[in-house]
Amino acid sequence: MNTPSDRALDRLRDVAQWPDLSGTRYELVGEVARGGMGVVYRARDRELERDVALKVIGAFAADEDTVARLRREARILARLEHPGIVPVHDVGVLPDGRVYYAMKLVSGKRLDELLAEGLPLRERLRLLLRVCEPVAFAHAHGVIHRDLKPENVMVGPFGEVLVMDWGVAKHVGEARGPLAASASAGAAPHATAHGTIVGTPAYMAPEQARGEVERVDARSDVYALGAILYFMLTGRAPGRGAASPDATTRTWAASRHAPAAAGIVAPRELDPDLPRPLEAICLEALALEPERRYPGAAELAADVSRFLEGERVLAFPESLLGRARRFASRHRTLLLVLLAYVVMRVVLLLVARV
Amino acid sequence: MAFPETHRSLVLAVRSADAAERERALETVVAAYWRPVYRHVRGRFRVSAEEAEDLAQGFFAAALEKGWLARYEPARGRFRSYLLACLQAFVANQRRDGRRLKRGGGLTHVPLETRDADGETRELQLADKSDLEADFQREWARGLFALAVRALRERCRGTSREVAFALFERYDLEGQDAAEPPRYADLAEEFGVPVTQVTNHLHWARRELRKAVLETLREITASEEEYRAEARALFGGEPR
Numbered sequence: 001m002n003t004p005s006d007r008a009l010d011r012l013r014d015v016a017q018w019p020d021l022s023g024t025r026y027e028l029v030g031e032v033a034r035g036g037m038g039v040v041y042r043a044r045d046r047e048l049e050r051d052v053a054l055k056v057i058g059a060f061a062a063d064e065d066t067v068a069r070l071r072r073e074a075r076i077l078a079r080l081e082h083p084g085i086v087p088v089h090d091v092g093v094l095p096d097g098r099v100y101y102a103m104k105l106v107s108g109k110r111l112d113e114l115l116a117e118g119l120p121l122r123e124r125l126r127l128l129l130r131v132c133e134p135v136a137f138a139h140a141h142g143v144i145h146r147d148l149k150p151e152n153v154m155v156g157p158f159g160e161v162l163v164m165d166w167g168v169a170k171h172v173g174e175a176r177g178p179l180a181a182s183a184s185a186g187a188a189p190h191a192t193a194h195g196t197i198v199g200t201p202a203y204m205a206p207e208q209a210r211g212e213v214e215r216v217d218a219r220s221d222v223y224a225l226g227a228i229l230y231f232m233l234t235g236r237a238p239g240r241g242a243a244s245p246d247a248t249t250r251t252w253a254a255s256r257h258a259p260a261a262a263g264i265v266a267p268r269e270l271d272p273d274l275p276r277p278l279e280a281i282c283l284e285a286l287a288l289e290p291e292r293r294y295p296g297a298a299e300l301a302a303d304v305s306r307f308l309e310g311e312r313v314l315a316f317p318e319s320l321l322g323r324a325r326r327f328a329s330r331h332r333t334l335l336l337v338l339l340a341y342v343v344m345r346v347v348l349l350l351v352a353r354v
Numbered sequence: 355m356a357f358p359e360t361h362r363s364l365v366l367a368v369r370s371a372d373a374a375e376r377e378r379a380l381e382t383v384v385a386a387y388w389r390p391v392y393r394h395v396r397g398r399f400r401v402s403a404e405e406a407e408d409l410a411q412g413f414f415a416a417a418l419e420k421g422w423l424a425r426y427e428p429a430r431g432r433f434r435s436y437l438l439a440c441l442q443a444f445v446a447n448q449r450r451d452g453r454r455l456k457r458g459g460g461l462t463h464v465p466l467e468t469r470d471a472d473g474e475t476r477e478l479q480l481a482d483k484s485d486l487e488a489d490f491q492r493e494w495a496r497g498l499f500a501l502a503v504r505a506l507r508e509r510c511r512g513t514s515r516e517v518a519f520a521l522f523e524r525y526d527l528e529g530q531d532a533a534e535p536p537r538y539a540d541l542a543e544e545f546g547v548p549v550t551q552v553t554n555h556l557h558w559a560r561r562e563l564r565k566a567v568l569e570t571l572r573e574i575t576a577s578e579e580e581y582r583a584e585a586r587a588l589f590g591g592e593p594r
Contacts, residue, residue, distance in 0.1 A: 003389065003500050007530040009492075012499045015526055015560040016567050017589050022557065058589070096561075 019056045020096035026054060032105075037066055037073075037167045042105060045089075052089060056100040067099050073167045074101035076143055084134030086162050106162055112150035115232060124232040125278075125304055130161035132225060132301035138169070139218040139296045145169050146216065148224035149203040150231055172217060202237035203227040206288055219290040222300055226285025226293070229304075233278065234270040238286055263288075275326065277307050280316035364573040365433045369424035379573075383423065384414050386501055386574045390493035391441055397486050399445055413444045428576035432583070434494065495588055498574065502566035503527070506559065509566075515559075517545060521552055522559035 004012055014031065019041065021028055026043040029051065033040045038057045045052050057070050074091040081087065091101040111131070115124065131153055135145060145166060152165040205223035207215040230238045264286055267279045281303050287293045294300040306313045310327050318326075328335055367379035392410040395401060401409065417423050422440050426433055510519035521541055529535035542549045571588070575581040 003496060004503070004527060005531050008527045009496050009499060011526050011530045012503070012563065013495070013589065016499075016564045018560060020561055022561075096564075 019054065019094050019098055019100065022095055024092075024094065026052070026102070035165065035167070037069060038100075043102070045102070051105050052102045053086075053105040054100050054102050056094065057098045069167055070099050070101065073169065076166050076169050076171065077101075077103065080134070080138055080141060080143060080166075082134045082137045084130065084137070084161055084163055085166075086164060106154045106156065106164070108154045108156035108160075108162075110151055111153035111155055111161075111228070112231070114155050115150065115235075121233075122308065125308055127155065127161060128225070128229055128232060129301050129304055129308075130159075131163060131228065132297040132304075133161075134163045135221055135225065136296060136298035136301060139221065139298070142172050143169055144172055144216070144218055144221050145224070146208065146220065147203075148221055148228060149237075150228055153228075170216070205290070207290060215290065217290070218296045219293045221297060222285050222293045222295075223287075223290075225297055225300055226282055229282045229285060230264075230267060233267045233274055233282060236270075238264045275307070276322075277313045277316040277318055277326075281307060281313055284315040363576050365423075365426065365576040366428070369421075380418060380423070382501065382570075382573055386497040386570075387437060387494070388414065389497050390490045391437070393493050394438070394441065394486060394490050395445060397489060398442075399449070409445055409448060412448070413441055416444060426576065428580065432580050433574070433576050434490075434584075438490070491587065498570055498588070499567065501570045501574075502563060505566045505570065506563055509562065517547065518555035518559045521545060521555045522563070525556060526560070 017039070018028055021043065025045055025047045027046060029042040029044055031039060032042050032053060038055050041054045041056060043052055043054045044050075055070065055073075057066055071091065074088050077085060077088045086103050086106055089102040089104070091099075093099055111127065114127075119127075131148075135148065138145060143166075145163065146168045147165060148163070152163065154162045154164055156162065201209060203224045205216070205220035208220045208223075227238050230236075264283065267282055268274050268276065281300070284303075285293055285300050294303065303313045303315055310323070310330055312318055312323060364379035364382045367375050368383060370376045370379065388410060391413060392406050395409045395413075396403065396406040399406075399409075417440060423437075426436050430436070506522075507519055510516050524541060524544075525536060536544075538549050538552045542552050545552070547555075567588075568585070571584060572581055575584050
């Protein structure tokens with residue numbers, strides 16, 4: 001063979017990048033995923049006889065910043081012990097000089113793939129609550145994720161939800177909210193240079209997109225969670241500024257949140273059947289100014305829980321009639337049984353009088 | 355993965371005073387770039403396969419004769435870009451003058467492989483500049499890996515590692531074009547070695563291939579900066 005075919009060339013590119021695991025306890029099984037910072041491989045841990053995931057720095061991305069980021073990610077993950085955050089087993093340097101860390105191998109589907117299969121609204125919202133749990137836990141420990149999006153959430157075969165890819169996460173101190181921002185400077189000198197934009201544009205808070213590092217805090221994650229909720233409700237990312245308001249597109253400008261979430265097409269424009277309180281929750285999380293968002297993932301989750309329980313949500317001043325309607329639609333069977341019972345009693349009463 | 359420290363560039367060695375070094379440098383550069391140049395000529399100038407072969411051969415002959423390769427200055431950009439600029443000027447001149455070059459020009463002719471019917475179809479589908487650039491990049495990578503595989507084969511020839519190369523060739527090269535890649539167990543039986551040895555041999559060969567690719571890449575780039583940039587383009591992994 002002189003010149004490799006297309007398939008052979010792709011294979012050669014892959015195998016030339018495979019990590020050198022000689023002399024380690026791991027044996028390479030195959031590639032799982034590829035990201036900006038590194039490649040995740042499935043490997044067999046010969047000592048413990050189990051498969052693990054190895055995140056290995058990109059073959060030619062071994063500059064100091066990237067190495068520091070991978071190590072920092074491993075340390076952050078090791079500190080955040082939560083069922084919704086993948087546990088780290090080991091960190092080290094391979095014989096070929098690449099830094100790696102070993103973590104639990106997660107099976108299941110990415111959230112975006114799962115949502116594409118079509119889930120009932122309440123199930124989607126319960127998934128969001130499960131995403132909020134580890135994020136709220138991280139916020140309580142002074143860590144912000146900064147790259148939350150459906151592609152970074154894995155849903156396991158038993159419904160377990162794991163928030164992945166903490167590669168651009170940042171430690172902002174123990175405090176949360178505005179206090180956290182002031183604590184962030186210097187906390188992780190190699191984390192990201194001041195003004196460097198990290199994250200995924202469609203899910204990125206405006207202050208993060210503008211590179212205003214000192215303003216990025218837990219509420220930036222709230223924005224991303226709001227964007228995930230938006231995706232769950234409409235099937236697309238909010239993409240601020242991507243939509244051009246015209247005669248057929250009512251933006252949120254007509255609502256009480258006009259200055260807050262302007263530029264995002266209101267979810268009910270895309271699906272008029274969506275409940276107004278849910279739309280309000282979504283847009284409050286997506287508010288332009290961090291001060292107008294929920295202060296953290298826990299507060300956002302609490303409001304979504306209120307909606308699921310049929311209670312009044314903080315983001316929407318729902319009338320009593322509106323709540324009654326929502327309650328009625330949710331408990332239609334129970335109400336019909338009660339109504340039938342009352343009618344029967346009335347009829348029996350009337351019959352007894354006759 | 356650490357980058358090797360030293361840089362031995364054959365791109366720069368084409369102007370060496372040592373005739374043997376110069377010849378080896380030219381041979382490697384032509385081997386790496388012949389196919390990308392040929393396909394670029396076909397795609398960009400919409401010429402027949404035969405005319406593209408003539409133009410590619412003529413281009414390298416002229417490049418050697420007129421010292422274009424030796425005049426390359428690394429500070430002014432990538433060697434690949436320089437070569438493309440030279441090529442475009444050369445073909446434009448040829449077509450303007452209405453000349454067709456005779457094959458040869460003192461170069462070793464590199465035959466085109468005709469086994470890949472898909473490749474031929476793809477050539478005709480190169481619609482715009484980005485398609486052409488992507489194709490050039492891919493063919494460049496193909497040439498690079500072909501050289502690296504050749505170097506690995508030479509390294510293994512006549513040593514106890516011959517079986518490692520043979521397994522690598524069967525599994526990672528030929529096996530990819532088969533309907534189903536061979537199983538390790540089948541290879542173990544075919545080569546008369548335990549399955550664990552198949553795994554070990556393949557690991558060794560892949561590790562050596564990586565070294566050979568990097569060494570070859572070093573040779574066909576002119577500067578440390580270009581080498582790193584090309585490595586990232588080849589393997590991805592650009593830091594965010």
